[in-house]
Structure formats: structure tokens, C-alpha cells
Amino acid sequence: MSTHTGGVPEPYGRPGAPPPPERPATVARERVNYLNVSYGVRSWLLTTDHKRIALLYLGAITVMFAIGGIFATLIRLELITPQGDMVQSETYNKLFTMHGVVMVFFFLIPSIPAVLGNFLIPIMVGARDLAFPRINLLSWYVYMVGAAFTMYAMITGGVDTGWTFYVPYSTHYSNTHVIATGLGIFITGFSSILTGLNFIVTIHKMRAPGLTWWRLPLFVWAHYATSLIMILGTPVIAVTVLMVALERGLHLGIFDPALGGDPVLFQHLFWFYSHPAVYIMILPAMGVVSELVQGMSRKKVFGYSFIAVSSLAIAMLGFLVWGHHMFVAGQSVYAGLVFSGISYLVAIPSAIKVFNWTATLYKGSVSLDTPMLYAVGFIGLFTIGGLTGLFLAALGLDVHVHDTYFVVAHFHYIMVGGAIMGYLGGLHYWWPKISGRLYPEMWGRVAAITIFMGFNLTFFPQFILGYLGMPRRYHYYPEEFQILHVMSSAGASILAVGYLLPLVYFTWSMRYGPRAGANPWDARGLEWEIDSPPPTENFRVQPVVTDRTYEYGSEEEARIV
Amino acid sequence: MFSGFPLFPTQASTVAPRVDALYFFLVALSTFFSLLIAATLVVFVVRYRRQRAGELPRPIHGSLALELTWSVIPLIIALGTFVWSADVFVSSRRVPPGAMPVNVVGKRWMWKTQHMTGQREINELHVPIGVPVKLTMTSEDVIHSFFIPAFRTKQDAIPGRYTTVWFQATQTGTFHLFCAEYCGTKHSQMIGWIHVMEPAAFQTWLAGGATGSPAQEGEKLFQSLACITCHRADSQGRGPRLEGLFGKTVHLASGETIVADADYVRESILNPTAKVVEGYQPIMPTFQGLVSEEGVMQLIAYIQSLQTPGAEAAAPPGAGGVKLQQGAPAAPGKEGAARPAPRTP
Amino acid sequence: MSSLSEAAPAAGAHHPALRHHFDSLATQKESSLLGMWVFIAQEILFFGGMLTCYAVYRNVYYDAFAAGSHHLDVPLGTVNTAVLICSSLTMALGVHAAALGKRKATVLFLLLTILLGSVFLGIKVVEYADKFHHHLVPGPTYSVESLRDAKGQPLLEDSDIARHSEIFFALYFGLTGLHALHMIIGIPIIAFMAWSAWRGRFGPAYYTPVEITGLYWHFVDIVWIFLFPLLYLIPHHG
Numbered sequence A: 001m002s003t004h005t006g007g008v009p010e011p012y013g014r015p016g017a018p019p020p021p022e023r024p025a026t027v028a029r030e031r032v033n034y035l036n037v038s039y040g041v042r043s044w045l046l047t048t049d050h051k052r053i054a055l056l057y058l059g060a061i062t063v064m065f066a067i068g069g070i071f072a073t074l075i076r077l078e079l080i081t082p083q084g085d086m087v088q089s090e091t092y093n094k095l096f097t098m099h100g101v102v103m104v105f106f107f108l109i110p111s112i113p114a115v116l117g118n119f120l121i122p123i124m125v126g127a128r129d130l131a132f133p134r135i136n137l138l139s140w141y142v143y144m145v146g147a148a149f150t151m152y153a154m155i156t157g158g159v160d161t162g163w164t165f166y167v168p169y170s171t172h173y174s175n176t177h178v179i180a181t182g183l184g185i186f187i188t189g190f191s192s193i194l195t196g197l198n199f200i201v202t203i204h205k206m207r208a209p210g211l212t213w214w215r216l217p218l219f220v221w222a223h224y225a226t227s228l229i230m231i232l233g234t235p236v237i238a239v240t241v242l243m244v245a246l247e248r249g250l251h252l253g254i255f256d257p258a259l260g261g262d263p264v265l266f267q268h269l270f271w272f273y274s275h276p277a278v279y280i281m282i283l284p285a286m287g288v289v290s291e292l293v294q295g296m297s298r299k300k301v302f303g304y305s306f307i308a309v310s311s312l313a314i315a316m317l318g319f320l321v322w323g324h325h326m327f328v329a330g331q332s333v334y335a336g337l338v339f340s341g342i343s344y345l346v347a348i349p350s351a352i353k354v355f356n357w358t359a360t361l362y363k364g365s366v367s368l369d370t371p372m373l374y375a376v377g378f379i380g381l382f383t384i385g386g387l388t389g390l391f392l393a394a395l396g397l398d399v400h401v402h403d404t405y406f407v408v409a410h411f412h413y414i415m416v417g418g419a420i421m422g423y424l425g426g427l428h429y430w431w432p433k434i435s436g437r438l439y440p441e442m443w444g445r446v447a448a449i450t451i452f453m454g455f456n457l458t459f460f461p462q463f464i465l466g467y468l469g470m471p472r473r474y475h476y477y478p479e480e481f482q483i484l485h486v487m488s489s490a491g492a493s494i495l496a497v498g499y500l501l502p503l504v505y506f507t508w509s510m511r512y513g514p515r516a517g518a519n520p521w522d523a524r525g526l527e528w529e530i531d532s533p534p535p536t537e538n539f540r541v542q543p544v545v546t547d548r549t550y551e552y553g554s555e556e557e558a559r560i561v
Numbered sequence B: 001m002f003s004g005f006p007l008f009p010t011q012a013s014t015v016a017p018r019v020d021a022l023y024f025f026l027v028a029l030s031t032f033f034s035l036l037i038a039a040t041l042v043v044f045v046v047r048y049r050r051q052r053a054g055e056l057p058r059p060i061h062g063s064l065a066l067e068l069t070w071s072v073i074p075l076i077i078a079l080g081t082f083v084w085s086a087d088v089f090v091s092s093r094r095v096p097p098g099a100m101p102v103n104v105v106g107k108r109w110m111w112k113t114q115h116m117t118g119q120r121e122i123n124e125l126h127v128p129i130g131v132p133v134k135l136t137m138t139s140e141d142v143i144h145s146f147f148i149p150a151f152r153t154k155q156d157a158i159p160g161r162y163t164t165v166w167f168q169a170t171q172t173g174t175f176h177l178f179c180a181e182y183c184g185t186k187h188s189q190m191i192g193w194i195h196v197m198e199p200a201a202f203q204t205w206l207a208g209g210a211t212g213s214p215a216q217e218g219e220k221l222f223q224s225l226a227c228i229t230c231h232r233a234d235s236q237g238r239g240p241r242l243e244g245l246f247g248k249t250v251h252l253a254s255g256e257t258i259v260a261d262a263d264y265v266r267e268s269i270l271n272p273t274a275k276v277v278e279g280y281q282p283i284m285p286t287f288q289g290l291v292s293e294e295g296v297m298q299l300i301a302y303i304q305s306l307q308t309p310g311a312e313a314a315a316p317p318g319a320g321g322v323k324l325q326q327g328a329p330a331a332p333g334k335e336g337a338a339r340p341a342p343r344t345p
Numbered sequence C: 001m002s003s004l005s006e007a008a009p010a011a012g013a014h015h016p017a018l019r020h021h022f023d024s025l026a027t028q029k030e031s032s033l034l035g036m037w038v039f040i041a042q043e044i045l046f047f048g049g050m051l052t053c054y055a056v057y058r059n060v061y062y063d064a065f066a067a068g069s070h071h072l073d074v075p076l077g078t079v080n081t082a083v084l085i086c087s088s089l090t091m092a093l094g095v096h097a098a099a100l101g102k103r104k105a106t107v108l109f110l111l112l113t114i115l116l117g118s119v120f121l122g123i124k125v126v127e128y129a130d131k132f133h134h135h136l137v138p139g140p141t142y143s144v145e146s147l148r149d150a151k152g153q154p155l156l157e158d159s160d161i162a163r164h165s166e167i168f169f170a171l172y173f174g175l176t177g178l179h180a181l182h183m184i185i186g187i188p189i190i191a192f193m194a195w196s197a198w199r200g201r202f203g204p205a206y207y208t209p210v211e212i213t214g215l216y217w218h219f220v221d222i223v224w225i226f227l228f229p230l231l232y233l234i235p236h237h238g
Helices: A041-045 A050-078 A089-124 A133-155 A169-173 A178-205 A218-250 A263-297 A304-318 A333-361 A370-393 A395-401 A405-435 A441-468 A479-512 B016-047 B064-093 B199-207 B214-224 B262-270 B293-305 C025-060 C062-071 C074-100 C103-133 C160-198 C208-232
Strands: A003-005 A008-010 B100-107 B110-115 B120-122 B124-128 B132-139 B144-148 B153-157 B163-168 B173-179 B192-197 B249-251 B257-259
Touching: A041 A050, A050 A089, A050 A133, A050 A405, A050 A479, A089 A133, A089 A178, A089 A218, A089 A263, A089 A405, A133 A178, A169 A218, A178 A218, A178 C025, A218 A263, A218 A304, A218 C025, A218 C160, A263 A304, A263 A333, A263 A370, A263 A405, A263 C025, A304 A333, A333 A370, A333 A395, A333 B016, A333 B064, A370 A395, A370 A405, A370 A441, A370 B016, A370 B064, A395 A441, A395 B016, A395 B064, A395 B153, A405 A441, A405 A479, A441 A479, B016 B064, B100 B124, B100 B144, B100 B153, B100 B293, B110 B124, B110 B293, B120 B124, B124 B199, B132 B144, B132 B153, B132 B293, B153 B163, B192 B199, B214 B293, B262 B293, C025 C062, C025 C160, C025 C208, C062 C160, C074 C103, C074 C208, C103 C160, C103 C208, C160 C208
Parallel strands: B100 B132, B124 B192
Antiparallel strands: A003 A008, B100 B110, B110 B120, B132 B163, B144 B153, B144 B173, B173 B192, B249 B257
């Protein structure tokens, strides 16, 4: 994307153009940027700079990821043997519940939008900040308050309902901290709503002159679709969890079978949000991968408009498929048919994306640096995750695999293989922009390959386990399943190492990493035309966009053998 | 075959091969597309890897023909799979006539089953090979799910309503029974065994240890709860006559009609004033809390056994049972007329 | 481009209310309005979850809902509806006054809105107290003693309709409680707007905060316009 000011075309950054003097590879003295403009705790906790808020989120969700990861580690340790020999069943049930709650509501949903989206969307649309900077800061505080409630529930004894909070177990039978956890999720939901609101208004109203909708980066398109889901889905889970809390705390029995209430109605409301929530997690990762694929192959994305529209299609169809979680919950056969049919339609936009990303590499200049490894890993794992979704959308087959490890494996391929690979890939790609420093490339590749291997070893055996009939959320299990569980646990230990590595070298690079130039990948996009790290106002002059996005050069300019 | 390393579960019901055929088709499809994508990625990444810095590839904008190809082909495959899977599902939900009924009650953390001849079992179920068996289930507390992997079948047991599932075993032996819906502390111990026996052996098993059949126990309950004082056989009682009622259409005081199925009878026992039969006063007290879920099932079995001689002679006592879940194709006309207590919107 | 000198700020006088990241007050206002509309979309879905429960149960347990609804005080509900519509009027007049730069009129209308909102909440308290008094709050103390069915007969304790009526009151308190909560949040915001108006922060060029507060208040009113017939007028529909 090229920009110019005051009507003068700015060829800056185009291949062949001489490097401008103020952007040397190393700078002796750092220019004023958003990191060094002020110091002290107050300057961070009261900041309204979207970039600093992104870093506040980064810190918070890293802590939550670590907590959720510890729960996962304990689960995998316990499942090495068929007997419950490490923890009691009560404890095991709390472990998988809190793993789910922390990872879904406090890590995956905010991960890419609140960190990378917060940092990049204003820059990508050529704005100085999000539309409502103070609401952006508020959303972080709301998130922290929600996290505090949930942490309180965990420290004082935990919760054991499963992250799905199915009634009447959660309202009348569980003896754990359902209300505190529920309030935590309720509150955090508003953080997500406020983030989505800010993105929608920013993308609508704050685009730079010349930046039309069809010139927007695909990362922005993906976040626009995500924000729609955040706005229209999150309030439903908020009020549903609130009704569970009211029923438990004040006996306002809305789902209570003893009063004639319908526990399946709860499932409808829960999945009306929680299925679209899956797309809150995966759509931003798809946006990231679209950026990585073009940036690392120095070639515009193949089928730009198809990828953009498919994001919106996924967001819309995502609201119409919630019933596929309830094929054996006593919903009518007709409802099952409708939900299954629409679920199959979601496969189409997903397939379009995968094929277009793959096609983008064709005749590109493909770098094998870390972000590309994550992008390729994402495409592969998401393909498997998506295709196994076809098994679950298949009515006749879902009856067998519903609530088994097949489901567990499927959504981990989407959530971990998809969303987290996308998140880490994006973090590596934009880390030079965020921190102004380069991370050690070799270690980055080692980590990416470790994560890919560890992930497959952890979760592929779970598909087999699931088809064999191993139900999810089982503390004890029949002995014939042990060998597959041991493989899975072994993979999990590799995965844990893979996740620790980036934490170590990113931290290291913040102090010791070599300085990154403005555009270390020689990629296109407004974010690469400003300093690394960017100044507080992002753009020292108002950018004016004159060209489509991802323009690396015309036919004539091509230089490749 | 893979004794130490299981890959595939036993196939022991009539539905299982159909589900597995769909499974293998999807495995093949997934393998094909995964390998296609992976191979293409590897080829492109290797073939077009960056040779030196500053390369600038030729721009390619896209191709409508390709976009259409890779939209339409997946669409056709997806719709084909949908139709196939829907066919497997619908036929696996349609209970064959004359299926052997068994009542199942889920309760934290055990499965209580009862045969129509009276045998009760806990966490076990004996069934004959080659005979369709229909389970009518409910829960006394939270949601459970009755899952038999070898039969590829599963159904949630939901408090406050009846759900049904059926299977026909094709192989003798002992198979896992799991609770698949998380139900609390000992969820993973809410497991049991399905014993599939040769018909003769099953008959022998049935003959031993039977207490009264559900209908007989229901009759005892019918008397001990004093139902009989109002629901008399001579149509002079204050309540409607129950002989020959089951499965018939009933006219309600509200002007609506309803088929007297298990859900209706259950509702009438627990919430008598909800749907009062035309010509009767809403004077019946509720039996909520006075009779257990098993007791309600036994009462239903008893009322079902009260067929007028001649009519419905073909149906064995206790058979026929609950209709297919609401809206199922096998039970047209039930939707709309009936309003059983809690209902999915 | 950083080689270029710092560009001059957007043409036109720099209004003190113009935030640093907007080019003009017009863009800022459009953004704020869009933001509030998006927020209202979110609110609709928020109430929508509970209204879905209402729709399902009212359809299935009509008699119980009618019996519960029969006990609600229609005159008080009607008065409250009128009070709230009037508060919407004063709110609209307040926004209008702000747009014209009439400081005192703005403050007056906003204070009137607060007053009417408080009257609404006061009447709501009276109604809630009546429900407490008659043991109609769901929970262990719930009793159907004061409820009557369509024929005017008292409901039987432990009867089906009695149990279902508890769901009606759960939804009644849930829905009206959520609505009241929105008003309790709205009143301090209006008070803050009145204070800001008194300090002369608004004028014809900039009164966006008053305008979006007005949008919010109108939304809260409209929710009540739906809740009133849904909850109070069930037995009166035919």
C-alpha cells in the first residue's frame, strides 16, 4: 500500500527506491516512540494509547495462558494412568473446568483481537488511535475485574461444572463457586463487547483518506467480522450466565426442571453465543494468516475479495448453526437436519480461505522465517480441524462421536492448532513493530517446529480415542485407552516446552535483541511505513492511501527468476 | 488385530456399519484434502522459496475460475455428505415396530434399567441379539447421556421429559456403557456394561430374579396411591376411564386434542391440571414428589397394559411405548397438538 | 514519510472538545453516534436472551403466565409507562435545547428527566414491595396464595400452574430488574450531563454527549414499552 501526503506520490519503500536517510538499519539514538515517551506505572495504567493497552492485554493474557496451561498439564499428567491416582475426581473436574474457562474466556477470545487487533487496527486504517481510547482502557480494566472474580473463585475452591455450565447441574447440584466464576465471565464479556464496538466504529469512521473498504488489509476485514460477533453474540452469553447466577443465588428458577423449566433452553442460549465464539477465536487468526502469507511471500493475497467476504460469511453463518451441539440433547429431528445442513455450508468459506492462502504462495518469494512456519502450520492444522468438523456436523456420525475425545481433538485443532498458531505467528511477525527489536530467528524456528510436532502428538491420538468411544471429562477410564492417553500426554510435554520458548526469547529480545528497522520483512502495509516502535500518534503526518493493499510492484517491476 | 493399540471400536449393532461407512468415507475425504493441501504447501514453499533478498514476484490477482472451482466442488461434497449423514440419522432414530421396550433412569451416578418383565439392573443391561430394543429414558437429577460405543448410539437423559433411543445388537458379548454428559463428581464412574446374549440364554436370564413386571408394579402403585378411587373401570368415576386410553386421541377441556402418549400420561400424573380431559373437573391432586421417576414409568406401563380386549391385540403388553421424540418423521401430527411439559423451542 | 515536516492540523479552529485522534468534530460526532447505536444493538441482544425465555415459557405455560400477570398492578404500570414517555419527551427537549445552546433550558429538561426517571423507580419500588408482601418473589418463600386463575379461583399450592407461575415471576423480576438497572445507570449519567451543561461545556458546535445519552435513555424507554404489555397485559389480550 503506498501513501502520499499533500498530493505528492510517495514512492517510499518501493523496491528500487533509495533507502530514505531517516530509516537506517540501526539508529544510534532511539526516536521518541510509544514505549519511551513516558515512564512509570501511572503512565501505563492510565494510558489511552491503543498500543500500550495492547501490551497491557498481552501481559494479562500471557498470565492467563500460563494458568490455563498449568491446568492442562495437570490434566494430562492425571490421564497417564486409567486410575485416578494423582488427584481426586472433584479436583480433576475442577481442573478441566477451569482449564476451559480460563483458556476460552480469558485467553482465546481476547488473544488476537485485544493484543494484535488493538495494536494494529488503528495503524492499518491510518488512524491515530481507536475511536474511543478511554473505552479501550476501560475494556482492559473490565477484563481484569472479570479475571479477578474468576481467580477468586479458583483460589477459594474452584468450579466443577465444565466450561459449558449446563443446567441443572450448575444451578442446583454443583457445590462449587459457580456464581463468582459466572460473574467473572459476565464482566469479561463486556470487555469483549467494548473492544468489538471500538473496532467497528474505528473501521467505519476513521479510515485514512483514500482507504476504501476494498483496500483494507484482510486482518482488518477479519476483525470487522469478529467484532460483529462480539457485539451480537456476547450479550446473549452474558445474560444467560446471569440467569444461571440468579437461579443459583436468588432462586429465580428460569431453567429449573422442578418448576417446569427447560434445561435444553439453556443449551440453546449458551450455544447461540458459544458457537459464534469459536469464530471470535478463529477469524482473527485467519486475518493474521492472510497477512503472514502475503508478507512472507512478498506477493499480494490471491483472491483478496473472496477472503474478505468469506470472513463475513463465516460470521453470519456462525449464528445459524448453534443447534449442532445438541443433536443428541432431545432436539427435534427436523431441527437437527436444519442445523446440520447449515453447518455444512460453513465449510465453503473456510475452504475458500485455505485454497486462496495456498495459491498465494504460488510463484511467490517464499521466506521460511518463523512467521511463515506458523502460517503453514496454521493452514495444515486448520485444514485437519475443519475437515474433522465435517464428521461432527454429520448427524448420523455425531451421535457416536458427540461428547467424546473426537470433539476434544477437533476443537483443539481449531483453537490451539488454529487460533494459537495464528496468534503466535502474528506475534512473531509484528514483534519487531511492537518492540522495535528482532527476536532470535533460529530459536523462533525451533519453537515453531516444536509446537507443531508436540501439538500433533498431543491431539491426533485423541481423534482415535474419541472414535473408540472415550467420553470427554472422564477422570477414570478403561485400560484399553491408556496407550493413546500416554501418547497424548507425551505430546503435551513437548508442547509445553514449545510454548515456553517464545516467552523466554521474546523477553530476552526486549532488552538484548538487535534493533529492527521500520520494515524488517520488506512487506507492504501502513504499519510497515512507520517507525518501529511507532510514535504515540502512529503517523507523524496523515497518510493518504492511493493504491490497493499488498501492492509489491507491477508486472514490469518483477524481479524473480 | 490391534490388541495393544486400539484403532477402531467393535461393530455390534445394525447401525454401526452404516455409521462406520460414513466415517471411513470422511476419513478418506479428509486424508485426501489434507494431503492435497499439505503437498501443495510443501511444493510451493520449496519450489518458490526465497533465493536472495530483494526478490519481487510477479503479482497475481486471483482467478474467478479457480475460486468457483474450489467453492463449488466442496459445496457438492458437503451437500452429498449432509444427505448421506441425514439418511443414517433419520433411519437410526426411527424405532422399528415391536421393539422390546426397556426403561432407563439416570441418577447420579448410576444407570437404573428395568425390563418389561420386571428385572431391574443397575449399571448393566442384558439384551438379546437380533432383537430391536427401545430404551425410554429420563433422569432424576441432572442431564446424563446413555452411550454405547460399540452400537454407535447415544442419547441424553433429561430431567422432566422422556427421550428414546433404539438399537439392535448383532454380536454377543459385553460392551461398554458410558455416561457421556458430564454430571458431576463421579461422572467417569457412571459406567456399566451391555450384555448381548443369544435369545435362548436371554430368556433363561429373564426367567431368573424377576420381581413384578413394570405393569404389575404399576398396578400396585395404582392401588396404593388410590388412583383407582377416581379412575374406575366403569366410567362412573370422577376421573376419566383409563382402559384403552393409551395411544388414543383425547379431547381436552380447552378444545384441543392430544395423543395420550407417555409424555401426556406423565404430565397428567405430575401436573394433572395442565391438560384436563373434556367433561371432567380439574380436581386431581399432583403426585409430584409422591412417586419416583421409576414409579411414573411403571404407572405408564400399567395404563398401557389396560387395553380393551380385541383392540391393539397385536401389541404385546408394554410394547409400543413412547413415540419417537417430538417432531420425528415417524410421529407426524404429534407436533403442534401436544404440548408436553418442558419443550425445546 | 517521516522526512516530511509535521503537517499542519486539520483546517478550522481547534475546538477544545475535539479529541486528539479525530480530524474534525463532525467525524467525532458520527463516531460517537455510531458507537451508541452499536451499543444499543448489543443491548437488544442482551434483553433478547431473557425475552427468548419469556417467549418460550409464555407459549407453553400460558395459564400460569396469565395468572401471574393478573396480579400485577396495571394502573401503576400504566402510570409508569406515561411517566417514562414523558421523561423521553423531556430528554428530547433537553437535547434540542443543548443543540440550540440554551444552557438553562438544557439543565432544566435534564433535571426533569431525572425527576421522572426517579418517579418511575419509586413506583417500581412500591410494586416490588407488594410482591414481597404477597410472597411472590421466587425462592423458598414463594407462595401462590394471592394468585387467581382465569376463573377467579385461587391456585392450588403444589399444582402445576402454581409451579409455572414461579417462572413467570422469575422472568418478571429478571426483566424489570434489568430494565431498572439500566435506569439506575442512566440517571447519574444524565446528572453528569446536567452538571456539564451547567458548566457551559456544550453548545451548538458540540453537544454529542447529551445526544448519545438521549439515545440511551430513549432505548431504555422503548424496552419498557415492550415489557409493559408483555408482562402486565397477558390476560387482557383477547
